[in-house]
Amino acid sequence: MSESDGRSVDPISEIDHTRQRVRDRALVQLGVAGDRETGRFLDVLRERDLRLYPLVALGLLSVVDTFHGFVFSVLTPEISATLGLNVGTIAAVVAVSGFAAAVSPLPIAALCQNKARRALLCLVTAFIWSVFTLATGFVVSLAGLVLVLVVNGLTTGSVTTLHTPLLMDSYHPQARVRVLSAYAAVGSAGAIAAPLLVVACTGWFNLTWRGVFVVLGLISLAVSIAALRLRDPGFGAWDTQRVRAAVRDRDHQAGTDLRPDTHGIHEPDVSLRFWEVCRRLLMIRTTRRLLIGFSIFGVLTVPMAVFFAFFLDRQWDLDPTQRALFAGAQACVSIVALAVYGSRGEKQFRKNPAVLLRNTGLLLAVALCCIVVGALAPSFPVMAALFCVSSAIVSVLGPALGIAMMSITPAVMRPHLGALTGMAVASGGLVGALFLGGMEERFGIAGAMVGMAVPGVLGALVISSAGRFIREDLERMIDEVVEDEKLKEMTAEGSGLPLLACRSVDFAYGQVQVLHGVDFTVAEGEMVALLGVNGAGKSTLLRVISGVGLPSRGSVRFRGHDVTYIDAERRVSLGMTQISGGHGVFDRMTVEENILAFGYTAARGRRQLARIVDECFDRFPQLAQRRTQHAGTLSGGEQQMLALSKALILRPRLLLIDELSLGLAPVVVGELLDMVRRINADGAAVVLVEQSVNIALSLAGHAYFMERGEIRFDGPSADLLAREDLLRAVFLKGAAAGEVSQA
Numbered sequence: 120m121s122e123s124d125g126r127s128v129d130p131i132s133e134i135d136h137t138r139q140r141v142r143d144r145a146l147v148q149l150g151v152a153g154d155r156e157t158g159r160f161l162d163v164l165r166e167r168d169l170r171l172y173p174l175v176a177l178g179l180l181s182v183v184d185t186f187h188g189f190v191f192s193v194l195t196p197e198i199s200a201t202l203g204l205n206v207g208t209i210a211a212v213v214a215v216s217g218f219a220a221a222v223s224p225l226p227i228a229a230l231c232q233n234k235a236r237r238a239l240l241c242l243v244t245a246f247i248w249s250v251f252t253l254a255t256g257f258v259v260s261l262a263g264l265v266l267v268l269v270v271n272g273l274t275t276g277s278v279t280t281l282h283t284p285l286l287m288d289s290y291h292p293q294a295r296v297r298v299l300s301a302y303a304a305v306g307s308a309g310a311i312a313a314p315l316l317v318v319a320c321t322g323w324f325n326l327t328w329r330g331v332f333v334v335l336g337l338i339s340l341a342v343s344i345a346a347l348r349l350r351d352p353g354f355g356a357w358d359t360q361r362v363r364a365a366v367r368d369r370d371h372q373a374g375t376d377l378r379p380d381t382h383g384i385h386e387p388d389v390s391l392r393f394w395e396v397c398r399r400l401l402m403i404r405t406t407r408r409l410l411i412g413f414s415i416f417g418v419l420t421v422p423m424a425v426f427f428a429f430f431l432d433r434q435w436d437l438d439p440t441q442r443a444l445f446a447g448a449q450a451c452v453s454i455v456a457l458a459v460y461g462s463r464g465e466k467q468f469r470k471n472p473a474v475l476l477r478n479t480g481l482l483l484a485v486a487l488c489c490i491v492v493g494a495l496a497p498s499f500p501v502m503a504a505l506f507c508v509s510s511a512i513v514s515v516l517g518p519a520l521g522i523a524m525m526s527i528t529p530a531v532m533r534p535h536l537g538a539l540t541g542m543a544v545a546s547g548g549l550v551g552a553l554f555l556g557g558m559e560e561r562f563g564i565a566g567a568m569v570g571m572a573v574p575g576v577l578g579a580l581v582i583s584s585a586g587r588f589i590r591e592d593l594e595r596m597i598d599e600v601v602e603d604e605k606l607k608e609m610t611a612e613g614s615g616l617p618l619l620a621c622r623s624v625d626f627a628y629g630q631v632q633v634l635h636g637v638d639f640t641v642a643e644g645e646m647v648a649l650l651g652v653n654g655a656g657k658s659t660l661l662r663v664i665s666g667v668g669l670p671s672r673g674s675v676r677f678r679g680h681d682v683t684y685i686d687a688e689r690r691v692s693l694g695m696t697q698i699s700g701g702h703g704v705f706d707r708m709t710v711e712e713n714i715l716a717f718g719y720t721a722a723r724g725r726r727q728l729a730r731i732v733d734e735c736f737d738r739f740p741q742l743a744q745r746r747t748q749h750a751g752t753l754s755g756g757e758q759q760m761l762a763l764s765k766a767l768i769l770r771p772r773l774l775l776i777d778e779l780s781l782g783l784a785p786v787v788v789g790e791l792l793d794m795v796r797r798i799n800a801d802g803a804a805v806v807l808v809e810q811s812v813n814i815a816l817s818l819a820g821h822a823y824f825m826e827r828g829e830i831r832f833d834g835p836s837a838d839l840l841a842r843e844d845l846l847r848a849v850f851l852k853g854a855a856a857g858e859v860s861q862a
């Protein structure tokens with residue numbers, strides 16, 4: 120931003136300056152230091168006074184969460200005989216429970232949106248599933264069975280959604296891959312413990328299925344009680360909060376809570392809502408790719424286990440005990456693999472997260488080779504070895520993908536990411552089941568296992584390719600945190616921030632990038648002209664500002680608040696209104712109906728609405744004469760006038776006008792411009808996108824000039840007139856169109 124026209128403080132260069140200052144430190148705070156110095160696990164914990172308790176508590180909760188599902192699947196025949204239910208009915212009830220487990224992550228993530236109560240939610244859900252596991256032992260009817268299975272499915276959502284984010288925030292970045300690996304290892308240990316417990320209950324103590332549920336329910340309750348000291352450390356306690364502290368450490372004490380000066384904007388008005396957060400996460404390229412990776416993980420873990428049991432039964436004639444022993448052996452190998460992977464993955468991530476992802480893709484490819492060769496192997500030891508290796512590799516996919524994805528996500532959004540991940544795994548499981556089912560029917564069970572190679576290879580390629588973007592996405596996240604904190608600091612210090620600040624905005628229509636790192640600011644009450652040749656990206660920039668298009672990078676701030684990913688209609692109520700040239704009215708509605716449509720957004724009650732309509736017709740008598748005429752039949756100038764009435768009704772703080780003069784006679788344009796002047800004089804800042812240099816510069820004191828999606832000029836309008844090199848293109852175009860452009 121130019122200083123010469125005396126605009127308010129330039130936040131963009133302030134942020135860039137702070138960004139340079141804290142960049143390297145912030146990367147280290149996110150666990151990427153560029154070296155391989157990770158330190159011994161226990162030393163890392165001891166130095167930071169961290170305990171193993173959260174890891175153990177969450178690990179054990181994840182284990183007892185699986186009890187219900189495991190016992191139910193093993194003892195289904197006995198349950199069905201006691202309750203008099205046929206297999207079809209039981210399968211339907213299990214499907215309903217599976218559906219509940221697949222969707223529950225969403226409400227659970229919503230429950231801790233912006234509020235760090237993840238530990239509480241984990242505990243509450245654990246107590247609920249423990250009680251319902253116990254209660255399963257007393258079920259006597261189908262309705263009771265449906266209830267316990269559905270509640271069990273719903274409460275499972277806390278594990279998929281909250282455990283990994285909680286672990287991320289409970290441990291220092293220097294130990295996180297090891298923590299996630301250890302957590303996965305506890306889960307694998309649970310896969311050994313659950314069958315042993317069932318064998319002990321049924322074999323040694325001669326309990327029926329009811330007794331087994333009661334015992335496992337009691338164990339689950341005991342674990343939940345033991346986990347009662349679990350606390351939520353706060354969002355980003357070890358990373359994003361530290362980056363914030365680094366931003367302010369020069370002038371402020373770390374930990375100072377800086378609240379933005381809201382100027383009448385309430386925090387809930389600008390904080391992202393649930394679906395806006397999900398949409399925002401899906402715009403991160405690495406995240407999109409890794410979610411595909413997680414769905415492959417779902418294919419490999421959910422249906423594969425079932426098909427593998429059939430494979431061992433039919434191909435190798437193993438009885439249930441032998442199959443259970445085989446599964447136990449696989450779990451043991453997985454635990455060893457996770458122990459080995461933890462410190463290696465930690466080093467890789469710390470040195471270069473892109474390498475970690477590339478290696479993860481490679482590992483997946485190796486796992487698939489093992490599955491394919493194992494399925495066709497003629498000898499039992501070879502098959503067993505290959506499948507043990509493959510399941511060990513698959514077990515490390517969770518921590519590897521988890522650390523990569525969680526690290527590039529702002530801490531408050533990690534539960535949402537956990538929910539999306541859970542859904543990716545569940546949908547992968549479902550699609551995988553259908554795919555493997557189809558393959559099995561055509562090519563037999565071994566053929567189905569070989570068929571895994573198809574989605575698996577795709578998954579391996581997608582995961583590897585995510586490595587290309589992870590560094591950029593890490594830096595983007597640092598950028599967002601730095602910007603947010605710096606602006607809070609600036610507002611707290613009373614610096615006059617611009618009304619609108621777009622920073623480093625990139626936008627693409629599909630694969631075609633149209634905006635490249637656009638910086639654009641508008642001061643309170645200012646009139647700004649946005650000029651450029653056809654196709655420069657002016658309308659696209661307005662779309663990004665008004666929320667019709669979402670940028671792939673960069674931010675849009677309105678009155679200091681981040682509105683980059685807020686829905687377009689919410690921006691209207693914050694005070695942003697756009698009028699698009701030639702598309703500003705509803706053609707099939709009458710003039711009065713158009714005004715009422717704008718009025719519904721602003722008015723509270725009928726009386727206020729009627730007053731709005733009267734005021735509008737007083738201000739535009741020409742429209743009053745045509746109140747019952749369809750807007751589509753108005754002249755071009757009248758249509759623009761009607762569109763401008765929107766600004767009168769909504770009284771925005773920022774009005775974005777796209778091509779007001781397009782195709783209109785000079786007299787009409789003159790009238791419309793008078794209106795724009797009046798709207799601006801009433802206090803609204805105006806951004807005027809114009810092809811006509813004359814018109815734009817006669818109104819606006821500050822001008823931007825765009826070319827090929829980049830800002831080529833930013834300064835006082837008078838200075839732009841001296842830039843013949845830029846204006847020539849517009850002049851030539853204007854002359855060709857018969858315009859007079861003698862600026």
Ligand SMILES: Nc1ncnc2c1ncn2[C@@H]1O[C@H](COP(=O)(O)OP(=O)(O)OP(=O)(O)O)[C@@H](O)[C@H]1O
Pocket residue numbers: 628633651652653654655656657658659660810
């Ligand atoms: N919906 C769309 N899908 C794909 N490409 C688009 C879309 N809208 C615009 N574009 C392309 O994006 C580029 C910028 O378009 P934009 O309308 O923002 O330019 P502009 O500067 O406003 O041009 P004009 O002055 O002609 O309106 C152009 O190359 C255009 O073809």
